Amino acid sequence: MAAPWFLRATLASGAMAAAAFAPDAGAQVPSDLAGERAVFAEWLARSPLSPNAAIAVVAIDATGSSLPIDGPPRRLVERAGVVWIEGNGPAQRVPLGRPFALGKYRVVVNGDRGRARALVYGAVAAGTAPAYYDYDPRLVFAVSLAPPSGASARAEGHRVLLADGTEVTGTDAGTVEVGIGTKTRLRVLRLPDPSPDETTLQIYFRDASTGSGSYPAGRFVTLDPLPGGRWRLDFNRARNPFCAYNAAYPCPAPWRGNSLTGAVRAGERYKSH
Amino acid sequence: MLGMLLLAANIAVAPTGSWRAVLDLAGGELRFQLVIGAGVKSPDARFCNGTACTRITGVRYTADSLVLDISDYDATIRAAIHGDSLIGIYHNVGNRGPRTIPFRASRGRWEMAKAPAALLGHWDATYVTEGRKSPRVFSFANGRNGMTGAVISNTGDYGTFWGGMQGDSFAIAHFDGSFVYLLTGTLDGDTLRGVFHAGLRSQTPWTAVRSTGRPHLTPPTAMTGADTSAPFRFAFPDLDGRMVSNTDSRFAGKVVLIDIFGTWCPTCHEAAPVLLDLYRRYHARGLEIVGLAYEVTGDTATDAVLVRRFRAKFNLQYPLLLAGTSDAQAAAATLPQLRGFSAFPTTVFLGRDGRVRLVHAGFVGPATGAAHARQVAAFRATIERLLAEPRR
Numbered sequence: 001m002a003a004p005w006f007l008r009a010t011l012a013s014g015a016m017a018a019a020a021f022a023p024d025a026g027a028q029v030p031s032d033l034a035g036e037r038a039v040f041a042e043w044l045a046r047s048p049l050s051p052n053a054a055i056a057v058v059a060i061d062a063t064g065s066s067l068p069i070d071g072p073p074r075r076l077v078e079r080a081g082v083v084w085i086e087g088n089g090p091a092q093r094v095p096l097g098r099p100f101a102l103g104k105y106r107v108v109v110n111g112d113r114g115r116a117r118a119l120v121y122g123a124v125a126a127g128t129a130p131a132y133y134d135y136d137p138r139l140v141f142a143v144s145l146a147p148p149s150g151a152s153a154r155a156e157g158h159r160v161l162l163a164d165g166t167e168v169t170g171t172d173a174g175t176v177e178v179g180i181g182t183k184t185r186l187r188v189l190r191l192p193d194p195s196p197d198e199t200t201l202q203i204y205f206r207d208a209s210t211g212s213g214s215y216p217a218g219r220f221v222t223l224d225p226l227p228g229g230r231w232r233l234d235f236n237r238a239r240n241p242f243c244a245y246n247a248a249y250p251c252p253a254p255w256r257g258n259s260l261t262g263a264v265r266a267g268e269r270y271k272s273h
Numbered sequence: 274m275l276g277m278l279l280l281a282a283n284i285a286v287a288p289t290g291s292w293r294a295v296l297d298l299a300g301g302e303l304r305f306q307l308v309i310g311a312g313v314k315s316p317d318a319r320f321c322n323g324t325a326c327t328r329i330t331g332v333r334y335t336a337d338s339l340v341l342d343i344s345d346y347d348a349t350i351r352a353a354i355h356g357d358s359l360i361g362i363y364h365n366v367g368n369r370g371p372r373t374i375p376f377r378a379s380r381g382r383w384e385m386a387k388a389p390a391a392l393l394g395h396w397d398a399t400y401v402t403e404g405r406k407s408p409r410v411f412s413f414a415n416g417r418n419g420m421t422g423a424v425i426s427n428t429g430d431y432g433t434f435w436g437g438m439q440g441d442s443f444a445i446a447h448f449d450g451s452f453v454y455l456l457t458g459t460l461d462g463d464t465l466r467g468v469f470h471a472g473l474r475s476q477t478p479w480t481a482v483r484s485t486g487r488p489h490l491t492p493p494t495a496m497t498g499a500d501t502s503a504p505f506r507f508a509f510p511d512l513d514g515r516m517v518s519n520t521d522s523r524f525a526g527k528v529v530l531i532d533i534f535g536t537w538c539p540t541c542h543e544a545a546p547v548l549l550d551l552y553r554r555y556h557a558r559g560l561e562i563v564g565l566a567y568e569v570t571g572d573t574a575t576d577a578v579l580v581r582r583f584r585a586k587f588n589l590q591y592p593l594l595l596a597g598t599s600d601a602q603a604a605a606a607t608l609p610q611l612r613g614f615s616a617f618p619t620t621v622f623l624g625r626d627g628r629v630r631l632v633h634a635g636f637v638g639p640a641t642g643a644a645h646a647r648q649v650a651a652f653r654a655t656i657e658r659l660l661a662e663p664r665r
Contacts, residue, residue, distance in 0.1 A: 031360075032297070032362075032373075035361075035362040035373055035375065036373045039362065039364045039371045039373045040370065040373075042371075043370055043371045047366065050370075082606065093606055093607065095597055095598045095607075099572065099598065100598070101573055106572065147403075148403070163370075164370065171402075173403055174403075190402070190403065193372075193471075195451075195452065195471060196426070196428075196431075197400075197426075197454075197469065197471045197475070198471035198475045199402075199475050200475060201474075222474060223474075225299045225300050226299075232299075
């Protein structure tokens with residue numbers, strides 16, 4: 001069966017290698033997942049804010065940090081919790097979490113007071129295309145979400161990094177039990193999305209394939225709601241953090257306890273470059 | 274003959290007409306009406322939630338494919354055409370990567386069932402997430418085809434929801450190219466219970482009881498505070514790069530209404546015609562309006578294109594300034610005299626002395642009916658009162 005038109009168009013785009021996603025070979029891949037992967041590959045290859053455009057991460061403090069960009073010297077400095085960019089005219093306040101244009105560059109500042117970091121983007125470079133394990137229907141689970149309890153349930157939430165290195169506050173959503181190797185309870189955090197009233201339930205996990213086929217820092221997977229209060233945990237949808245594409249990104253630290261003893265050879269894979 | 278058939282097969286069959294469109298969310302179907310027209314110069318399309326439609330002009334098709342570019346929100350629907358069916362994906366792009374949702378459509382119009390009388394009217398709803406509660410107000414009415422509704426939060430509403438009864442439950446939805454919302458529920462005695470679906474995966478359970486008339490939401494004028502000890506300061510470039518500030522002569526001694534908005538924000542699109550009407554009514558008597566745009570990209574050239582398009586869409590006659598980027602924290606940083614800024618749009622009313630008299634967070638659109646009318650009346654009353662203050 002030929003790929004649908006909108007996938008063929010994406011497959012033809014320059015930076016996407018045929019091996020990255022081959023719908024003909026991966027006939028088992030559900031169409032929604034195939035579409036999701038194609039759009040992600042296109043974004044990776046073309047977006048000015050994709051990991052393939054990131055050139056550096058800069059830690060910001062009160063003494064100031066130089067930006068590694070062409071043109072007049074620019075420095076980022078944090079004063080009283082506010083980040084400023086200095087050099088080449090009056091200092092300008094830099095918003096958190098959103099791109100700030102500097103000529104042909106863009107800067108995105110994230111992080112709490114005293115720990116802010118700037119991600120600097122330049123032109124989109126030809127980078128690594130995403131690669132995936134074969135689709136494995138055995139690694140799709142219907143799970144129940146046990147409510148948070150005890151020490152894990154922190155009312156103030158947890159400061160964690162999203163896949164793109166953005167620091168957010170996640171709230172405990174509970175745990176799910178998975179039997180890959182030894183039965184393990186994985187922590188689930190509710191993480192905010194940009195749209196109002198939209199959140200996702202995510203798990204950042206490691207497994208026996210971590211570091212040997214899968215990204216060494218771990219992978220993210222999202223819970224999808226099923227009827228009857230259950231959740232679909234589909235490891236074929238596991239995704240690498242953006243640091244897998246570009247070392248400029250801060251890598252999320254593994255979540256305590258979220259380690260599977262068996263190998264999850266599904267979802268996004270990793271070949272070191 | 275064979276040649277003619279082959280030739281015909283290569284000619285694009287126009288996908289113009291009405292389509293029963295669906296976004297397949299994890300928790301159910303989000304239904305909306307897609308109408309593709311031939312247009313005057315080029316094809317156009319509308320996404321309709323009942324009679325409330327969003328028009329888009331970026332429509333392209335070939336014999337086997339359709340692309341709908343929703344430029345206001347940096348979003349796209351791409352679909353393969355299979356006879357009388359469309360199958361594809363909707364996606365939009367933020368700075369955290371793309372968000373994709375399966376899309377499909379078949380030719381025809383949705384026929385929706387009306388709601389029973391017991392469901393109509395206002396309901397005080399409570400969302401519950403991991404034990405945390407958050408208030409909303411629902412408003413339901415019957416339309417010509419099915420039922421309409423509004424979901425109102427402390428910061429405004431999300432536009433018109435439309436749908437109907439499915440068995441003993443209802444499902445109403447809002448899709449405008451950016452907001453992807455579905456509200457499902459069932460009447461259980463005197464209580465409504467259901468789920469609010471946002472985007473592909475997000476689901477929030479809620480319960481609701483009949484509104485008693487007592488306030489269930491925080492009043493929009495109590496959400497955001499302001500420093501009133503000095504004139505409200507702003508200084509940002511307009512779309513041609515000229516700096517505009519509160520100290521400019523055009524604002525001296527005038528009542529000024531500041532609209533903090535973003536072109537990416539559907540609620541801001543609903544507020545714009547109301548603000549334009551206020552400007553036309555009161556400008557000659559001393560009202561000025563300034564729009565402060567907080568955009569997604571932060572790239573001046575890109576943002577200026579989006580804001581120009583927004584200005585042209587509504588024929589706005591007051592200045593729009595490029596003030597910053599679109600998260601609430603970033604916007605708050607550019608306007609340090611506001612406290613607790615949390616909503617797009619937010620409307621700041623300045624007296625003739627340039628000081629803040631009122632800050633109205635959020636905006637409830639026409640879908641909310643009487644609430645919208647009350648809000649417009651309150652805006653007019655505030656402007657009338659401020660215009661009546663003596664010049665200093």
